Amino acid sequence: MNKIILLGIIVLLIGIGAFFFRNSPNKDAMKEKSQPTTEAQTTFPTPSGEVTISVTKSGFEPTTATIKTGTKVTWVNNSGNAATVNSDDHPFHKLYPKLNLGEFTESSSVQMMFTEKGTYTYHDHLNPEREGTIVVE
Numbered sequence: 001m002n003k004i005i006l007l008g009i010i011v012l013l014i015g016i017g018a019f020f021f022r023n024s025p026n027k028d029a030m031k032e033k034s035q036p037t038t039e040a041q042t043t044f045p046t047p048s049g050e051v052t053i054s055v056t057k058s059g060f061e062p063t064t065a066t067i068k069t070g071t072k073v074t075w076v077n078n079s080g081n082a083a084t085v086n087s088d089d090h091p092f093h094k095l096y097p098k099l100n101l102g103e104f105t106e107s108s109s110v111q112m113m114f115t116e117k118g119t120y121t122y123h124d125h126l127n128p129e130r131e132g133t134i135v136v137e
Contacts, residue, residue: 049070049071049072050071050072050073050074051065051067051071051072051073051074052073052074052076053065053073053074053075053076053132054075054076055075055079055083055124056078056079057079057080058130059131060075060124060130063131063132063133064134064135065132065134065135066135066137067114067134067135067137068136068137069117069136069137070113070115071113071114072111072112072113072114073111073112073114075101075104075109075110075111076107076108077104077105077106077107077108078106078107079106079127080106081126082103082104082105082106083103083104083124083126084102084103084104084124085099085100085101085102085104085110085122085124086099086100086123086124086125087099087100087120087121088121088122088123088131090125090128091125096118096120096122098112099112099120099122103126114136116136117136117137118136119133119134120133121133122134
């Protein structure tokens with residue numbers, strides 16, 4: 001009976017470990033695949049104090065946005081599927097919880113006003129290879 005319980009605990013631990021290993025991709029390897037290019041980096045804000053970032057099949061466009069405090073950022077989903085905006089790190093989203101805007105469908109949007117200076121990294125939880133950065137000056 002004790003061997004069965006012990007075997008069950010071992011199987012459970014292996015399953016939990018496999019889940020976290022599978023959902024925690026190597027960030028360095030992913031960054032090698034898709035480094036932000038100069039074309040994808042944009043300095044804002046526009047005169048209206050608003051910025052729009054598009055979620056596409058290939059990622060966030062632009063991947064990096066430099067804005068002023070008080071700028072509202074809107075993410076528009078043009079990816080063809082549901083997407084999310086979540087604070088790094090994946091899968092826990094704890095670096096800046098206010099940026100955990102959740103899931104939104106194709107052609108819809110989510111938005112947030114940045115009121116504190118800093119660098120905020122984020123990703124699409126459903127497609128963690130999609131990464132972006134907001135730099136608030």
